Amino acid sequence: MTQASKKTSSSYQPGYETIAAKIIELIKAGSLQPGDRLPTEQRLGEQLGVSRAMVREAIKLLTASGHVRTRRGSGIYVNDGSRPFATAAINLSMPVDPEHMRALFEFRSLQEAQTVKLAAERITLAELRGLEQALIRNREGALANHWDMFIEYDDAFHSGIARASHNPFLLETVETVLRLQRWTVKMATGGAPGSLLASVDQHQAIFTALKDGKADVAVQAMKDHIDAVLHAYLQDVRRRLLLDEILVE
Structure with a gap:
């Protein structure tokens, strides 16, 4: 594998994250306060x-x-007090502290557990069908090892559950955390053979519980899913650290 292909396979970054990093550069270059x-x-x-x-x-x-921060009808303004884990999600060249990601996963687990509980109580037939379609396409992406397709419908699946909670604040928060974690999930779900399909199987368990109206089962399945992604992420971090040590030696 060439150096360029190694970089491509291990450092995927969505376009909006690249643009976010460039906006930060503009802020710094302009010495904005x-x-x-x-x-x-x-x-x-x-x-x-x-x-x-x-x-x-x-x-x-x-x-x-x-x-x-944005002000309606006024514009976009430089804020202060950025969060370390969010900065790492924007700029992949920065060192990543796994403890920040652990905290984000912990927050996501609590957040999506409540979201899926409400979804189990409130989901409509149309929303259930939409989730099923997202799951089908998610599996197609996994079987083809097509990461972009997989992640598009991974997002659609989690956002669909949040939408089915019928709570706009939960929907906005879930989608924000998904954006912050996207590159991390790339590491966790794309780092080992079969990992994409394992993630889809976890989605299937969540969907089945929602379809059966079993809120407690859906909550546990969601927690198990997020815990599995965190475990895979931490394993990949350790693997990369060991690889760096070998390369230095």
Whole structure:
């Protein structure tokens, strides 16, 4: 495997994360201080050569990470007090502290356990069918080892459950955490043969519990799923650290 292919396989980064990192560079280059106003989404898109929609997704990530804040009808402003784990999710070249990710996984487990519990009580037939379709496509992506397709429908599955909770705050929070964790899940689910299918099987257990209206079973299946991804992530971190030590020697 060439050096370039090694880099591609181990450092996937969605476009909006790349743009988020570039916006941070613009903030630093312009010596902007907390409270300073940034260019509009339209101007940032023109400056960075991307669509306004891409900039909007990047701004959502930067808002969630604490780098910027938005004021309706006023604009985008530099914020202070960014979180370490969110910074690591934006800039993959930065060192990652697994304890920050552990805390994020812990938060996600609590959050999605409550979300799936409400979904089990409130999900409609149409929402259940939508989840089933996302699960089918998620499995197709896993069988083809097509990570982009897998992750698209992994997101759709988790977002669909949050939507079925009929709580807009939970939906927004779930989608924010998914964005912050996306590169981490790439490491955890794409690092070993069969790991994508194992994740789909965990999704299947969650879906079956929702379909049967078994809230407690759905909650436990969701916790088991997130714990499995965390375990895989920590294993991959250890593997990479050992590999780095071998390369240094």
